[in-house]
Amino acid sequence: MTSVLSIQNLTKIYSGNTVLNGLNLEVHRGTVFGLLGPNGSGKTTTLSILLDVIPQTSGVFTWGSDINRKKIGSLLESPNFYSHLTAERNLKIAADIKQVPYSDIDRVLQFVSLLDRKKSKFKTFSLGMKQRLAIASALLGNPVVLILDEPTNGLDPQGIFEIRELIHTISSQGITIIIASHMLDEVQKVCTDVAIIKNGNLLVNGKVDELLGDDNIIVLQADDSEKLKSILEQRSDVTNIKPDLNKLVASFSSEVSADTLNKELFEEGIVLSHLERRQKNLEMQFLELTK
C-alpha cells in the first residue's frame, strides 16, 4: 500500500507546553484514518500543521508525491465561510483558490443535498447545513485526501447520520480520509485505521478491526497452560491467543458464553483457575486515557 502521508517526529511546543510530542504516523492510500483522542490531545494541532496553518517546532511530514496541496480537501473544526455570501459564491471563492472550474460547484452541492439552497446566504444555514457545505467545499476538484476535524461535532442525530453516510460514500470512491475525533464510537463506525493520542503522545496505532473488532475477548488461566493453549488453538472460533503473564488472552470470533466454554474445557480435561470476559482492547485503553 502506498503512503499518502508520512509524519516523522512531529513536535509542537506552544510557549513552553509540549502539545505534540514526536508524533510518527503513516497514512495509507484508500484508508479512513481516525485520529482519536480526548479534547486537547493535539489532534487539531496536528491537522493545522499538516495544512500549513501553524508551523511545527520540529519534525517533518510529507504528503504522497502525487499530492498537490490543492488536492487536499479539508474541514478544520468549524465550517468557515463568508457569512454575507451565498453558498454558491462561497464555493466560487474556494474553487478559484483551488483552481477548479465553477462547473464542479453544482456537483458537490448536489452530493451534499444543498443544490436547492445554493442561492441562500451562508448565515441562514443550520449547523448541519454549514457542515455539509464545508464538506462540499472540501470535495471541490476531486481531492485525493479529505481531512475532517470533528465532522459531527454539535450536530443532532439526523445530522450525524447524514455526515457519516457522506463519509462512507466518499470513502467508497477511493478518497483517503483522515478524521480527527474524540468519539470512540465514531471512529469505530467509520474508520479502517486508528491512532490514539493523548497529551501529544501516540498511544496506539493500527487497524480498527484488530484493535476494536467485534471479537469477544476472554482471559483464561489453568495450571497446565500449554495444554490450555493447544486446545484453544484447535478451536475454529478462536482467532488469536496472546499470553498475558501466566494467563492467556483469547479472542473469539463468535459469541461464546463463559459457562459453555468452561464446560467444554473441563470435558477436555482442563480445570480453569481463572475465567474472565474482557472488554475490548481499545475501549479499555481509551477509557483509561480519557480518565
Place this chain on the structure above:
Amino acid sequence: MIRLLKIELQKIIYSRQLWIILGLYILLIIPVAYAIDSVSLGGSSNGDAMPGGMAINFFNFPAVWHNMAYLFTWFQLFLGIIIISLVTTEFSQRTLRQNIIDGLTKWEIIWSKELVIILLSSISTILLVAFTLIFGNQGPDTSTWTGIRVIPVYFICAMLYLNFAYFLSFWVKKSGLAIGLLLLYTIIIENLITFKLSDTVAQYFPMKMLSAMIPNPLGSMLSLESEVQFTLQYTLVSIAYIGLFIILIKWMLDKGHSAK
C-alpha cells in the same frame, strides 16, 4: 494575479458596507470642496484680497490639483476602513485560515490584499484626476496640466496609508480596534513618538511624511512648506515602509497568526 484579485473582489463586491463607504467617499468630496471654497472666500470678509495675493479659489488651475489632492487625503480614512474591514473579516469569520487550508500560499494571501490596495489607490487617484478636470476652473493664463506631478505623489501616499491600515488590521485582527488605532496613531501616537526627535528623523515617520508630501496648501500663509514634494527620498522611504509592512505580515503568517 488576476485570479487573486478575482478571489478578493468576490469577497467584497457583494457587501453593502463597501458600497455605502465608497458611495459616501465619492459623494462627499465635492460638496466638501465647495464648502471649503466658500469658506476661503469668506475668509477675506472685508473684501480685501488675502495678504500677498494669496486669495486662492479652491477650483482654480493650477492650485486645484494640490487643493483637491489635499482634500482627498482627508478622505483616505474611508479607503482605510474598506481595507480594515476586508482584512478583519477574514479573522472574525476565520476565512483567512480557511483560505490557507484550501491551498492559498502565504505570499498569495499577502499579494491578494495588496492587489486590492493597488486597485483602491488607483481608483482614488483616477477620481482625483477626474474631479480636478471636471470641477477645476480654467484660468486665462494657466495650463490645465500644470501641477499634475501631484498625481504620482498622491498615489504613493494612498499606497502608504492603505498599507499601514493593512498592517494594523492584520496585527490586531479586530475592525473596531484597528480603526481606533489608525486614528489614534495618526492624530496622537506618532506625535508623541516624534515629540522629542529631531526633524531630520521625525520627518520620515509615516504620517509626518504623508503630510509633508502633500502639505496643507494654505501653509504658506504661515510660512510653512506648502509645495507638493515629489522627491526620490520620500518615494524610496514610502516603498521601504510598504516593504516593511509586508515583511511583518509575512512574519505573522509564518508564526501561525491565522490560527488563533
